[in-house]
Amino acid sequence: MAMAALTASSSSSSAITLLNKPFFPNRSYFFSSNSHSPLLRFSASSSSVRPRFPSAAISSVAPESDLNKNGTSKIEIEETQVFACPVCYEPLMRKGPSGINLQAIYRSGFKCGRCNKTYSSKDEYLDLTVTADLEDYDEVKPITTELFRSPLVSFLYERGWRQNFKRSGFPGPDEEFRMAEEYFKEAEGGVLVDVSCGSGLFSRKFAKSGKYSGVIALDYSENMLRQCKEFIKNDDTFDNSTNIAVVRADVSRLPFPSGSVDAVHAGAALHCWPSPTNAIAEICRVLRSGGVFVGTTFLRYSPSTPWIIRPFQSRILQSYNYLMQDEIKDVCTSCGLTDYEDYIQDSFIMFTARKP
Ligand SMILES: C[S@@+](CC[C@H](N)C(=O)[O-])C[C@H]1O[C@@H](n2cnc3c(N)ncnc32)[C@H](O)[C@@H]1O
Helix, strand or coil: CCCEECCCCCCCCCCEEEECCCCCCCCCCCCCCCCCCCCCCCCCCCCCCCCCCCCCCCCCCCCHHHECCCCCECEEEEEEEEEECCCCCCEEEEECCCCCCHHHHHCCEEECCCCCCEECCCCCCEECCCCCCCCCCCCCCCHHHHHHHCHHHHHHHHHHHHHHHHHHCCCCHHHHHHHHHHHCHHHCCCEEEEECCCCCHHHHHHHHHCCCCEEEEEECCHHHHHHHHHHHHCCCCCCCCCCEEEEECCCCCCCCCCCCEEEEEECCCHHHCCCHHHHHHHHHHHEEEEEEEEEEEEECCCCCCCCCCHHHHCHHHCCCCCECHHHHHHHHHHCCCEEEEEEEECCEEEEEEECC
16 A cells, blocks of 8 residues: 655654555644653644545554664554544544554554544553543443443453353353354454454454454443453463454444444344444444454343243343344344344354345
8 A cells, every 4th residue: 555655844853654545635733742652642624635445454563664764663643544533433543653453552642633532542442432532421321331331240251251141052252253253254354343342252362363454352341441451461372463452432333434344243242232223233334345244142032932931021121132033134134234144042143244
């Protein structure tokens, strides 16, 4: 991909490179000289120029040409091919080292040129929620989302909570991962978003497989994401160059440009989403043509549930959004996904569909 290089006159000795054309010709960019601060400053005047979105090819290794003569990294401003503003979906401008890996993302600042909103990794994760920089307002979501924000549930999740799913027919993480990988074969080499990743049980497996150019572990729960970071830190097979990012976002407001993502995984998540239709519509929006969605969830009742009990398992009586096979297929199809397939074992369902 062509690179437009622009050397800025700045008190900083670092050269500035604009990557991933098109460059915004009528925008001006200003940089703070502290390139190591995760809270980087941008300034950009508004522009009517709409960027094109190149396909999502990502390199986590800085090319030689990106190094200054003394061997240090240049400060780079790029229009990210991966992240978009959760308010307006404009691709975010990024200042900092390139690549989808924990260190590069922690050291980068992101800014929406249209909304002027900035996003950064103030905590253990990159916060790309609409509420990211609000000081006085904290959104309270339905209980199925709030439950997982608790530190205790986040701590217990991979220490017993998740194992209980086996009683409802979930085959277990290793087998679920193997099954999902089968469906994702065509998406290999691309960007995979693990939506509602929890503490990163599957995100870590996808990242370790080395089959994707980037794996985004995404969840709404701050504590799940902290736990995810902790597991990564304590796992020797991960290093600073592993292609994984930990991002906070709401599934009904995914921070990715339309048609930019190759694969979306959502393990044991659909029943927790406040609106499965909004979530799946959003997943369909971010998938590229040919992109694959794989999800698992609990069915409202299993094929072996006696008829007499089924009426008592209506959605109105339950706090989780437990759907049935036909409903999941219906939602996927009505959101524009095709080639729906599923696999059922007791109350466990794994389903897949594709963006046409
Ligand atoms: C049961 S856990 C699933 C974790 C993991 N994917 C797995 O397969 O075990 C459900 C996850 O959905 C997340 N979640 C709930 N509401 C969400 C929302 N609105 N946006 C994003 N994630 C959400 C929760 O924080 C929780 O981590």
